[in-house]
Amino acid sequence: MKLAYLYEKNACTRDVADTVFDGSFDAIVCGLGTAGSIAAALLAEKGYRVLGLEAFNCVGGISSAGGIEIHYFGLPGGRGHALAVEADKMAAEYPMPLADGRRITLEKLLLERGATVCYNSAAVGVYMEKDRVVGVRAATPEGVRSYGCRVLLDCTAEGHVARMAGCDGYFGRTSDGQAQPFTSVVSMTFGGKVGYINLDTGRVDPRDGQAMSAAIIDGRATQRPEYPWMHKVIRPMPLPGIREGWRLDAMEMLTAEDFFAGRYTAEPGYYSYSDIDKHGEDVAFESELRGDWKVGANVGAWNFSVPVPWKVILPKRVDGLAVVCRAVGVDREMASCVRMLPDMYKLAEIGAEAADIALSRDIPLREIPYGELSARLTASGCLDPAHDRGVWIDGKADFDGKPLQPRKIEWITEPEALAEPLATLCPGIAIWSAKKMGYTCVPVLRKLLASADENTRKHAAFALAAAGSREGLSILRETVWERDAVMLQDCRKYNQHRGPMAIYHLGRLADAESVELLGGILTDPCEVEREIYAPSDRYPAVRGFRVLYFHFMAQSVAALVRIGNVHESERGRIAEIFRTAFADGTYAARLTNRPPCSAEANYVRNLKNIAEKAIQGWSDGKEFAF
Template structure:
């Protein structure tokens, strides 16, 4: 039997040894009793399994309790969590201060009561430090808790740590973490809880970025967030009484496992969806970052070129997405399942992660009941269990919807992609062109001839039709769009479409993104000039939720220009020297600073200078390496 553990917090060490006798034996060990793990432990114990739940904090529930996120954003209804939320409301009515959402402190009680009533063993303030392995199967875990070092065996392990931490220790392969460009993950938040008008409220804003797998970085993030000025007003008074800071940061993203089946944003937009879902996740691609110019091209096609940030998606998650590739008795529950960075902004909502935990427990139950590997659990027998509590609810599969406001999903219209040329033209001429722009992308290059005809026939009063048609052509890679995109850049076109309920992107810098995608060399001097003209950028955006001051407005033009220049230089190596001569001194100036606000506040600023510098340094080193390799080639 092998024992895997971390040394110095990062290096995984593997030691071989003889089989050991465990004093405690469980059917299922759930590591992490947060949003997903708490529901996993309760569900597995409900099915008669002997369950141990290990949690590093002193209560269950994760983001909805310790994280003080008391409301729900999107996510689809159904599942065990709904009855726990109802029990929480009943307990609250017995004399607790009422909460504008699901009462975080009372839900801790409801979860713990359920877990203990079902016979689960719960150990708080306990951190897993090692895993016992035989081949590709976990045999047990070691942890440190209030009673010192302990260990126990399990037949199935559910990693609900949110970071796939146990999977990482046992050697499971990771799909990655963060975006491809620089590994940066979604911004984190930290709520403060207060009583206002006799109700418990949470107040939060995003505070920046953190790699939570780096202990020093995480520590600094916790300290800075606790002292942020929004949490430290001059005084709290009778109208707003301070209760506490949330003891858990609002981490939105971490590691993703490489699963038996990976679900990506590219799959979803291409309609490559599983026919054997465990549950349906439901949300928009809720990217909280303002530096969307540094995201993948696909995400920018979606949210910048088509302004589809607010379009909601129902995503079926299959069995294989919860299984680390190659492992026999390990499941993952929570935001580290087998998805990708782009899709993670959609598949992370509390409702859905609670259902994910329930699904993992039901898979474990069926695998143990039938003596099977978790990979071989038959879906036709799993499906009735998922349907029983509504964890799987076919009515949740609503496809894509043009969501207008949170909490009113039933009134929103299901998106039907356009195929009628007449309808596409009509929509491109309007102020909500996004569905038509993406519809042309789905139709492919066969429609480009028609789009070019429309371009040639537009009159002076048909600006929307001309420019939106150019956007549609650019998404197809057609260079006929270039003159019209250049016009948008040169006029700093401030127009903001109304496709999405919020966070639509201004046409001027969206055109820069598309010119970079097309590799337009002629626009290079103008983009370099933009990056030197901070004082000329006055915020004209009508979308006040996305751009709140001049520096932030300039950052959009600056960041999109930078990335367009990099994409153009990738296709035209001859301009790399010119680009580096201008950009490197600009960003390496010690006084270089460029601020953006953090959602949803208009007051919390974050300096993007280091992010920009790191991107430029990485790209410069890459180009220099290619030159060196070419010079040394025989």
């Protein structure tokens, strides 16, 4: 037997042949958070001996000690969801915030079902027989203990156990390896009620213990005792709100590329339903798929349902282990929409049912028959074909703050039908439809370029670019030259301004004629004095961050990098623009006065970092990858 553990972020093993377990269980659940508490309860309910190890002193994780009471999306259904609803109903009876009540009621449900719960206890190693997990080494209040198990569920949110076991995985975006900003959640009183707000604090790699500690401390140290839009802070919640972490290289992966290409899994476990969430302002440095969706077409806050393969919980090489948390096998785009509370309840149910089948038949998790699993999930409502809803505009409030009427999106398939939406401030459906149609829609769009209507002309140029055509380049340049600050209205939030959208398309088309135009945005110190960048209702000065100016700058950096990638002859000129723009800290001072540990300061630093990385790559003969 070997003990697998982490050392300097790498998985290591050592022989531990003489280990005697302090106890043995059918299943051990590491992390009793949103998913882990439900998974442990479901397994205990089936009569298994279940040990739950929780690093903090309560169950519920981010949904209790993290202050995240609700998630805006995800779909109900299934036994796991029902259990969570049961806990919430009981908690609603208490005169306290739901997040506090959950600590009591989720724990009650767990203990009533016979699970053994160890608080202040965390996995620090994994016992393995060849490639099979057979136990856990845990730091507990009583000291370090070893427990044997037949199945181990990693519900640590970060895939901490899977990483120890040597499972492969992914982290961060391609451009600079960073994840979405994390949040320091605080509870506040407002209007006689308790509410929670997310204070985005910066970016951090949750696999890095020291960086994580520093980020938590910085985040809390910079909190204010009160905020203008609410009343007083009650307290910071003890758990940080990590939006994105490590992701498992699973037996079956869920990727946005497959989803948008219409390649769906044959073995779904449930349907996820959300938008591709994006909290960082520097979307310019995200993947091109996300850029096309969010910036190029301005449909980033549209929801869609996606069948999630049940095997996203299974590591490729390690048996006896399932990852039942945010760290499942998804790419970055899908990770941002497979992270809602209902997703965790459903993943918990899939993990518990899969473990039950494996334990009762004494077979490896990877060999359980999908037919039996899907029958169970369908019977409970976890896997419901009615949840295959397609694309929707959904949410509580629309772009103007008024109540949103949810509406289903049907993509346009006839080129002639593109004109009508392109004439409005909601051209997203036409732009993405044009992308799907490709060159077949170009003749129709070409005619629209000559339209006297500004919306039609400019949006047709966007649609042409999305379809891969360069015929609208001059209008795109004109849109940038004008610093067009019109904000489109396709989405309930995160709507794009036409200027940065035009820059994005110029970059995607690698338009070398735009180099001077884009360079001016970066290097002219008077650029910031333009009226469009002045603080407004949309971007109040209190944030200390000129968001629109930042978007113009960030998209210009990304576009110039794309142009340099394609046109080697332009690289010297672009490198000089970058050196001039980022020679000192004056560019940063024009953009923000937020503290260095803030998310905004991180975005601003990234401009320079991306530019420098691109220059370095080109000198090494490499293209910059988004």
